[in-house]
Amino acid sequence: MxxxxxxxxxxxxxxxxxxxxxxxxxxxxxxxxxxxxxxxxxxxxxxxxxxxxxxxxxxxxxxxxxxxxxxxxxxxxxxxxxxxxxxxxxxxxxxxxxxxxxxxxxxxxxxxxxxxxxxxxxxxxxxxxxCPALTAWLALSKLPVRQGTLLIAGAGGGVGGYLVQMALQAGWEVTAQCHPRHHERLAGYGAAVLPWNAELPPAAFAAAIDLRGPEAAAGLFPQLRANGHLVCSQGRVSGWGSEAFGRCISLHEVALGALHVHGDALDWRALRSAATGIFDGLESGRLVAxxxxxxxxxxxxxxxxxxxxxxxxxxxxxxxxxxxxxxxxxxxxxxxxxxx
Structure with a gap:
């Protein structure tokens, strides 16, 4: 029809x-x-x-x-x-x-x-x-239910903006690293903000989500605590970043394209449900585009x-x-x- x-x-x-x-x-x-x-x-x-x-x-x-x-x-x-x-x-x-x-x-x-x-x-x-908000949702869904300190590296774009807001609402303590032109907006959401080239403290974060690229992501291993998590959205890091059974970092990757090729009905139902929640948040003002x-x-x-x-x-x-x-x-x- x-x-x-x-x-x-x-x-x-x-x-x-x-x-x-x-x-x-x-x-x-x-x-x-x-x-x-x-x-x-x-x-x-x-x-x-x-x-x-x-x-x-x-x-x-x-x-x-x-x-x-x-x-x-x-x-x-x-x-x-x-x-x-x-x-x-x-x-x-x-x-x-x-x-x-x-x-x-x-x-x-x-x-x-x-x-x-x-x-x-x-x-x-x-x-x-x-693409931006659902990628942010997928990245956050890779992390444990427990909250803690979260670094979002390269947070200035569309994915980062949605991700900062979602993570804060989920109870994470968020540090956003990005170009200073984005600081006022992200700080307004409630995140701590750092310049893109700021020196980061060692072992300070329970998790990090990198929105820049694999080489930059690989540099975040020292900033993660034991049993921490690293989520990559712009390419897979080439190495694990620490010796086996050392820091015990879990690696994750995110790409919406995987669902188009390998996703089943349950995957798509979860994604559509996430979108409904995001639309509701935009309507109510809990989320800002x-x-x-x-x-x-x-x-x-x-x-x-x-x-x-x-x-x-x-x-x-x-x-x-x-x-x-x-x-x-x-x-x-x-x-x-x-x-x-």
């Missing part, structure tokens, strides 16, 4: 060659019906993430691939095995990097990955959730490049204008925008 606009061709930013976001090519695509277990989402907002520029030109990509993993919009068609009650629902989603992506007006999404958006929550805020920087669909490659170059601070979003939006923008002389 599908809505009338599901039959219309749509625009998509496609990869042809190269690793620079400015190499993306805008193309028109015919709409193909969703496969079994899938829906089509007409995107209102696209969330840009660092992984989107990091994977450009991956070895397995073929020309014409649509990149992107995060989006928010409305379901316009459902495939076999998907209840028709999804039609018209507002949803956010994180999709598999190996499949058709979110850099398009329409994206096929596995129904199990749909995150229903509450009526009171705007789609811009919902689009900040899938990172300030957003919004641009038009036509500006997606340049906005992704600016994200890669760290030309701004905030969550990068792309707003896809409807016909009415375009008319209003023309009348008001508006093109794209920033809300920080």
């Amino acid at each position: 599908q809505t009338a606009d599901a039959l219309q061709p749509y625009r998509a930013w496609t990869w042809v060659q190269g690793k620079d976001p400015l190499d993306l090519v805008l193309a028109e695509r015919p709409v193909a019906g969703p496969g079994p277990g899938e829906v089509l989402v007409r995107n209102d907002v696209i969330g840009l993430n660092p992984v989107d520029w990091k994977v450009l030109g991956s070895a397995s990509w073929q020309p014409g691939k649509v990149p992107g993993c995060d989006g928010a919009g409305r379901v316009i068609a459902v495939g076999a095995g998907v209840p028709t009650t999804w039609i018209g629902q507002r949803v956010a989603y994180h999709t598999w990097l190996g499949g058709p992506g979110s850099f398009a007006e329409v994206t096929p999404v596995a129904a199990r990955a749909l995150l229903p958006v509450p009526a009171a929550l705007d789609l811009e805020t919902a689009a900040t959730v899938p 990172e300030p957003v920087v919004v641009r038009a669909f036509e500006d997606l490659p340049s906005h992704l490049r600016a994200l890669r170059n760290r030309d701004f601070s905030g969550k990068a979003l792309i707003r896809i204008a409807s016909v009415q939006d375009a008319q209003d923008s023309t009348r008001n002389g508006f093109s794209g925008g920033t809300r920080e």
Whole structure:
């Protein structure tokens, strides 16, 4: 089943060659019906993430691939095995990097990955959730139930902002290490803050979550107490960091992509439940999304490049204008925008 606009061709930013976001090519695509277990989402907002520029030109990509993993919009068609009650629902989603992506007006999404958006929550805020907030939730879920001292290294971005808030609410004593431009915001959440290059005290933390990379993460072993935990979101450390049965550190890695390939129904149910809680937190004010920087669909490659170059601070979003939006923008002389 599908809505009338599901039959219309749509625009998509496609990869042809190269690793620079400015190499993306805008193309028109015919709409193909969703496969079994899938829906089509007409995107209102696209969330840009660092992984989107990091994977450009991956070895397995073929020309014409649509990149992107995060989006928010409305379901316009459902495939076999998907209840028709999804039609018209507002949803956010994180999709598999190996499949058709979110850099398009329409994206096929596995129904199990749909995150229903509450009526009171705007789609811009919902689009900040899938990759950053769910990665933060997964990272925190790797740690023991007991609370203690937690270091979040590289906490200035979207994942770090959500992670700091979730950890504090879970009862952890949080130290956030990041660039000073993020200190006021993270301190406002209740974290202790340190510059990104601050010397850290030895054996001071029960756990550390690294959001920077494997080499930086490997440098955190001396800061962990005995039986501590190290969680990595940007690559696996190359060594254990201490002798066997010495400090006894537990290592963990986090990637939402694992669920798309290996996750079962229970995994996805837990993730959707986590998203519901995050949306509730955003509605109630218990959670605060990172300030957003919004641009038009036509500006997606340049906005992704600016994200890669760290030309701004905030969550990068792309707003896809409807016909009415375009008319209003023309009348008001508006093109794209920033809300920080």
